[in-house]
Amino acid sequence: MVSLPIVQYEEKIIETVERNPVVVVIGETGSGKSTQLSQMIHRRGYGKIAVTQPRRVAAVSVARRVAHELGVQLGEEVGYAIRFEDRTSHNTRIKYLTDGVLLRESLANPELKEYSVIILDEAHERSLNTDILMGLMKRLVKVRSSDLKVLITSATLDGDKVSKFFADCPVLNIPGKLYPVEVLYSSERPSSYLESSLKTALDIHLHQPEGDVLIFMTGQDDIEKLVSKLEDKVRALEEGSCMDAIILPLHGSLPPELQMRVFSRPPPNCRRIIVATNIAETSLTVDGVVYVIDCGYVKQRQYNPSSGMYSLDVVQISKVQANQRAGRAGRTRPGKCYRLYPSRFYNDEFLDVTVPEIQRSSLAGSVLYLKSLDLPDIDILRFDFLDPPSSESLQDALKQLYLIDAIDENGAITSIGQKMAELPLEPSLARTLMEAKNYGCLSEALIVAAMLSVETTLLPGQRKTEKKRKHSISNLPDGSGLGDHIQLLQIYHCWDQTDFDIGWCKDNGLQVRGMLFVKDVHKQLSQIMQKISKGPLDVKANGKREEFRQNYRNLRKALCVGYANQLAERKMHHNGYRTLGFQAQVVQVHPSSVLSLDDLGKFPDYVVYHELIATPRPFMRNVCAVEMRWVIPIINKLKTLDVYKLSGSIHHVEEEPEKNLQDLPKKDVEVTSTADDRESRIQAARERFLARKDKK
DNA sequence: GAGCACTGC
Known part of the structure; x- marks a missing residue:
């Protein structure tokens, strides 16, 4: 603890915070900013402190550590709040929460008066929620100029930009506690980064001292190919000519128990070669890595507002990402990073920072959220974002919201829209719930909405278990021919009939974690619907199957209203x-x-x-x-749609051509x-x- | 008749 670099900056940090409403803190990996900043401020007697994290696990684990360091019980002076789980009490002075939870809190209390200090941690990751929070904070420090302090932690490459956004606020640099990492570039771009990774990994294994290897690839497909090639090559090596090696894949669709394998130490005299997606860049930290191989690419989901279509593309990483990947080699001792691209690519072609999520997503949900805050001084098309989305993207969101009755023809939020914003759902599903209430099929719609909230994670480990799945999936209902929403409803009903038996999920190839999450979402949505409609509602999921069948028609009607934009x-x-x-x-x-x-x-x-x-x-x-x-x-x-009216007739599209799109x-x-x-x-x-x- | 980076309320 004593060795954390940030400790010696305490005086400087406190002094700066006292003099300025907003401070940007550049805290490199290992600086201790996530655990120490809040404690320093707490020691100086400021009031309640909120610290946001982009991920649930981070909020929980950091809160746990801080509680331990302060010698208090978790949930008392130090606590955390994530979706479905609030471990805080009236004693809580330091509260770690996901940025999504803080946005929800801000919906009920737009001035967030509860907090004296708000720290937006990991803001350089530029999640959609963090970006919205930064915009809100900019406004809030003006409204609460005397009693609010905001700290934003960021990366070296965009600290100045964030400072500029907050009226040239001071920037503090806290060095990290990383060991030096030697960066080695390829002389040119390989024709196949898979082959190139293979060659580099074997080279390291044969000629470099002990230490694990972490290879960044773009997806499951490439990972599986590379793992099998590496296994072949390693097996072919003459026994005793070098140390042993075990090859481990690591990606999001891997079952949790297989993901956990990277956290167990290898036997002595054995090198681990971990082939991972971006999950190892920020979400999971693998100990023992000394060598990193970086292919320079990442798979990224992007939304195209002109077609309403998502695509998943392999794109070049940013400098921030490249540095983050390299840093994974220097956590335990000096390391090496092999970049499979020339340095001029890094310098000239890579963007400084990753294109923020707000410029890659459909904004219907975010625009509805901002409209529902009803901030008198905020015009949605002029909302002050650190990196504004294109006006095309904002107008796409307005058009969608208009079609589902969330805003009127003048762009003002409707009473339906106001209720929709309360629901932690994408607008189409929120609208479906509102309509389902009128058609007497709310219990069905709640299930569909909950199932779709986690849909992608339901069917696990496809490729390898394909045969098994095909066999077992035939036991699952088929949506009566009416489509996938109905099938999801039927699947949940079947599970309900087994009293939510986990074994049943396993037998039918459904991801247990995903299904349990569905249950939690369902419960949460039911509660919110009850609150919104100010009265008891029939939201019970159980019932006779015959009754449900009759309700498919009403459910489809509700879906048609909710998905009027789709x-x-x-x-x-x-x-x-x-x-x-x-x-x-x-x-x-x-x-x-x-x-x-x-x-x-x-x-x-x-x-x-x-x-x-x-x-x-x-x-x-x-x-x-x-x-x-x-x-x-x-x-x-x-x-009858008139987009000029929707966006407030003063502003014209032509004013801002799709500048941001062209930056991509x-x-x-x-x-x-x-x-x-x-x-x-x-x-x-x-x-x-x-x-x-x-x-x- | 095709394919899934990663988060989150």
Whole structure:
């Protein structure tokens, strides 16, 4: 503890905080900022301190450590609050919380009067929530100029930018406690970073002293290939010619027990080679790593507001990320980082910092949140973000919110919208719940919303257990042909009938952790709905299956209202769809869907979809059949939409061309096209589809 | 008939 570098800066830090409402702290890895800053401030007798973290585990573990250091019981003077878990009491002076929780608190109490000091930790990661909080803090220090202190911790490369954002506030540099890491560059970019990683790893294993190797790859696919190649090569080495090696994959879709393997120490005289995704960059820290191999790429999800589509692209990492990866080699002793790219790439091509999430996501939820705060001095299109999203992206959000009745034609939040903002859900699902209440199918809608909140994590370890899964999945319900939302509802009902038996999940290939999370979300949503409607509601999940069946129709009606911004119409003579948005997209039903064909081999005329994903062909993921008569009012509403009115008629789009979009690497974002372009692309897609059809 | 970086309320 004594050896933490930050300790000797205590006087300087306190002095700066006393004189300034906002202070930026550049704290390198190992500086102790997450545990010490709050304690220093606490010692000086400031009031209650909030420290945000972007991750749940971090909030819990840091709170635990601070409580231990202060010799108090966790939940008393020091506590934490994450979703589903509040371990604080009226005694709590230092509270660690996820940034999402602080945003929720700010919804109930926009001035956050409870806190005298707010520390936004890890702000350089630029999560969507942290960015919104930074914008809110900028306003809050003006409103509460006399009794609020804000500290923001950031990375070397953008400290000045954050300082500038907060009226040139002071920046304090706290060195970290990392050992030196020697950075070695390749002379050129390899044609295959997989082969290049393989070669480099073997080279290290044969010629470098002991110490574990951490290889950063982009995804599960590459990791599995590299792991198997490494295993082959290591096995082929002559016994006794070098030390042993064990190869470990590490990525998010690995079951937890396999992830844990990287935390157990290897046997003596054995080197570990860990092949990981970005999960090892910030989320998981592997001890014993001395050598890092960095391919220079990362897989990133991006939203394109002009098409309403998400894509998952392999993009170049930023300098901040490259440095973070290199730092993983210097935690226990001096290390080496092998960058599989030349230094001029790092210097000239890499962005300084990662493109913030706010510029890569659909903003419907965030805009609704900000509108619901009802801050008199805030105009949504002019909201002061550290890095503003494009006006195109904000307008996309406004249009979506208008279609689902969250804002009116003038862009003002409606009473429905106000209630929607209370729900920790994306706006479409929040709207579905509001409507389901009217149609008497709230209990069903709550389940669908909860299931979709964790949907991606439900089906585990696909590829390897494929055979097993195909066998077992046949035991699961099929959505009665009506689509994936209904299937998710049915799956939950089946689980309910087993009294939430964990064994049943395992038998059916459902991820246990995911399903338990669904249960928690379901409980939370039910409580909030009860609070919103100010009265008892029938939200019970159990009941007879026959009753549920009758309710599918009402549920689909509610989904149609909730997903008014995510509707698609089948094209006349085949099973392709055209989205009914502002910019029609030609899309297909994702092959994983359980939506069934009718006797003539056709899909339903109209569907709602949960998400459009370009992979690289455009698909609708999670679809549900709806009826034309429910769709017509929405089409009429679409016709009356006036985007200038929505965004407050004073501002015009042309003022700010898509500056921020153009800042992104070119190949990753389809720059908005002209109408002609779009037509020809649709035509091309049509032809491709017909050509495929002919082949059959 | 195809494919899943990582978080979070």
